[in-house]
Amino acid sequence: MIPLSVPNLAGNEWQYVKECLDTSWVSSVGSFVNRMEEVSAEFSGVNKAVATSNGTAALHISLLLAGVQQGDMVILPNITFVAPANAITYVGANPLLIDVYEDTWELDVELLELFLDEECIISNGACRHKISGKRIPAIVPVHVLGNMVNMDKLMPLMAKYHIQVIEDATESLGTTYKGKPAGSFGVFGCLSYNGNKIITTGGGGMILTNNEQLAKEAKHLTTQAKADPLEYYHDQVGYNYRMVNILAAMGVAQMEQLPGFIQRKREIAEMYNAGLKNIPGFRAQQTTEHVTANCWLYTGVFNKSNELMHFLTAKDIQTRPFWVPMNRLPAFALDTYYTKNDIAGKVYSTCLSLPCSTNISDDEVNFVIENIKEFYA
Template structure:
């Protein structure tokens, strides 16, 4: 089986983890947590990076720090991994879904602009939905597959309409818009280090912010709101969202390899695009002008997605369909969905992800391409 997206552990992972085991610093205390945070902050240019147990916890923390809760809306794309909406739901806020651009698969900014202009109003620096006068507390753009939308335009729209931005940049570590890293545009950004991401800690996440006060609050909230290093005194309801030292050790070793991993992903992306261009009805994700993506997981569209999916998996080429749109899931089916042509549904019905692991050999990449061509030429 040629795997879809597995970790590439080829650096100092064993050395750093062994040090944790040898010294006994395997839990939430230990030097590797701060080293990992500092490495991520330095790489992305974020002033502050706060580690946590996963990307979902990072999103949840960000919303708590913005005071988002019962009765609020949070704008989010209809095509995303379910964790985006789950994190909103944890706060008792309600996701308000937006359709995507059919070419880039990012938030449709034209649609967003029309919606905010016609269906919302501002009062005292707060945005409200006209239909029910409820607050729209934030927008959560998702950098799908490491691509990004026109961030200059998104920032301008959000400034004009008093909308804080929480970036779900969990797939986009290393992606940039005009040289600025994903996750560093909004009030908060997040990263995920799940086993299938461009770097991994097995499980883990990171919260980005440029605000020192918010950074201190994020660290406090994610470490059970403990106020005293000796006494167990907690001054509010906090969360045990801490990243443990042994996983941070893996993360630091992975960060040392990240530039090399990104370059590999870009070569893989270029190879697939060159070799599959003109094959069958394949259509590629369009990269937004100004974006330098990390090329995390190669995904394309074809009307024969389901047939191709079965064909590839039966032949040992692990492939997966794209996420089910949020409004097609039972717990989110009744949400308000802002759309004109429902592009999210069309992309989902035709998109397939193919092997994109950083450790794939040229022979394996060639086998993936050969198998896809065999399907279309059969």
Template sequence: MKNAAESINLNEIVETIRSVIETDSAIVPLHEPLFAGNEWQYVKECIDTRWVSSVGKYVDLFEEKLAEFTGVKRAVAVVNGTAALHICLKLVGVEQGDEVLMPALTFIATANAVSYCGAVPHFIDSEMNTLGVDAKKLRRYLSEIAEVKAEGCFNKKTGRRIKAVVPMHTFGHPVDLEGLVAVCEEFSLELIEDAAESLGSYYKGKHTGNWGRVTALSFNGNKVITTGGGGAILTNDPELGRLAKHLTTQAKLPHQWEFRHDMVGYNYRLPNINAALGCAQLETLPQFLAKKRNLAARYQAAFAKISGVTFVSESEHCTSNYWLNAILLQTEFSAKRDALLTLAHERGIMARPAWDLMYTLPMFSSFPRMDCPVAERIAASLINIPSSVNL
């Protein structure tokens, strides 16, 4: 009889992926964009009219349609998701020397944006069912290491103020937002949603981005919709929305010809030609989401029959956009992750692991963190598999 460590069949897993994606392509990308609507018409208009840079009708239209789709009061388009995160942190008052709580399991942009503020990333654990921040564990952790004063929440070990928490909706799966809102209220923390991956995802019927005071989106080429590069700031606070627009346009005051600026600003404007692409993509977003959820359902059904591996599904009360589909190897098989990745690539299937945990990177290794056994397990055993809309 084979022992458990020998019972997983890597060939079977790769063939299961191939059976679901139904494509004859020799190489299957992880996630590629699809342009099937008015993209060329809108971009050509920008070129023909020469409104290709930071001013033009498509920037305003993109912001308006994005706010309408997500249900927020204001959306501000910016040059990329990292810039959106940076401004979100500035908007809620993150200052040099503050600590900002974030998942150890995240894309590096989250930690980089905190560093741009001169603040300190403070890494926290995830939970298996959402792959995102574990609100219950975070509350227990803060009860041990934090003290709430009139000036805010402070780390008793470092003496620094803990200003905010930035949960990331991993691969489009919403985190426990109600739990995090309660933690933030108890410990006087600002909630910033890193929704870079969750356009089209809902928590208890409400689109992600409506729970934090501010939210960051990304429209990189591999996201659910793309503007080439690009991002956005979402908020339900009209004053913060106005300030976000001001900060991201060099803090320039309106004037017919003079260059007047009243604070340090940033050249984070999204060009009109990129916004034109985004407007066309937003028009087809509902169809994209339906196709992606259909693909996820097929994966889920196929992997239910395969031993040693689990397909990552949306949690209760959540509707995921399934931006990147993922499988988790059972713990006893995690050592075979790289062998599976190698085999998939040899068969033309572009799969990838999760990111390296932030505290394993040299520039962040000395920063504060809680024990992160769940994040470590996810990082060791998760594999993203092809998720393009056209599959």
């Protein structure tokens, strides 16, 4: 079978994990955790990085530290994996869903501006939704599938409305906007290292920030808020969200290979773009202007995408449909969804992701292309 996107563990993973086993440093502290935090901060161009047990935990802690509270609204694109919507509910807030652009599938910043101008006010230094009176203290712009949101438009708009930016950069490690890395624009940026991401630790995440005080608080909250090095004194409700050393060891080895992985993902995307360009109705995800994408998960719009998915499955080629938009999930169906034409609904029903593991061979990519051509022939 040609899988969709699987780990590539061809580097120093065994050696570094063995080092943990040999020394018994397998748990939640250790030199690899520190190294993983250091290399991650350096790679993403931020001052500090705090390792977490997964990307959802990174989002949860970031929302808490951004001061999001019970009864607030947090802006989120309607097209996203569900994790940030869940994290928003963990802090008692609701997602405020905004539709996406038809070509890039990223949050539509012009539509967001219209919403803020028409339906929100600034009162006592906080943005509020006029109808519900709810505070809107934060946004989670999700950089979808390795692309990025238009940051030149987003950042000044958020500053104008006093809305803090927590970037969900879980799919965009290595992507840049005008040369600046995804995850380095907001007060926080969150990464994920789950199994299908561009690098993996099996499960893991990272909080990126330029604010050293917030980094300290993030570390504190992810370690059960233990406030004394010896005594078991905890000064608030904390969380057991630490990354363990054994997984950080994998992460350090993966980070060493990241530039090569990004290069390979880009080559795969170019092969698909060239091979599929004459397929009627086919359109690959467009990259936002000024973005250099990591091309994490190659995805396109296809005619009869569902039939194509079944056809490819029968040929042992694993593909994946797009996420069901948040407004169609029972947990978020009653939340505000601002849209003019429900682009998210349209995109969702026509998209398919194709195999693009960094260790896929050129022959396998060509095999996928040939089978797609056969389907349309």
